[in-house]
Amino acid sequence: MRNKYQRLSKEEKKQARLDYKNSEYNQNKIYEKGNRLRIFGIIGMIYATLSFAIDFLYKGDIWNFLLDAALLIFCLIAYLVISDILDKQINKYLIERDKPKKNNTKKKNGK
Secondary structure (H helix, E strand, O other): OOOOOOOOOHHHHHHHHHHHHHOOOOOOOHHHHHHHHHHHHHHHHHHHHHHHHHHHHOOOOHHHHHHHHHHHHHHHHHHHHHHHHHHHHHHHHHHHHHOOOOOOOOOOOOO
8 A cells, every 4th residue: 555655746755855854843853864874875785886896807705795795785775774764754744744733622511
């Protein structure tokens, strides 16, 4: 089942991310920290790919290939997990933002 964030168009997703980033709902700055972790994941995947190429060109040991594969897998998993967490946070924000406000006034009995 798709959530609210996934059903938005590309422009609406971009606006939702900007709204979430600037909202008070993002008190602990999870969006900025998540983007930083995503960038580290991308850099790690690029580094692992380059390490594979260098090990292949210079006929590296099997251990070098295994370490490169472990780094690539770890960075890919980290990237996917943090992207999923950020999408869930933005989805929660969209649901809370669009939820109708409840009226907190209580009705008096008999009057």
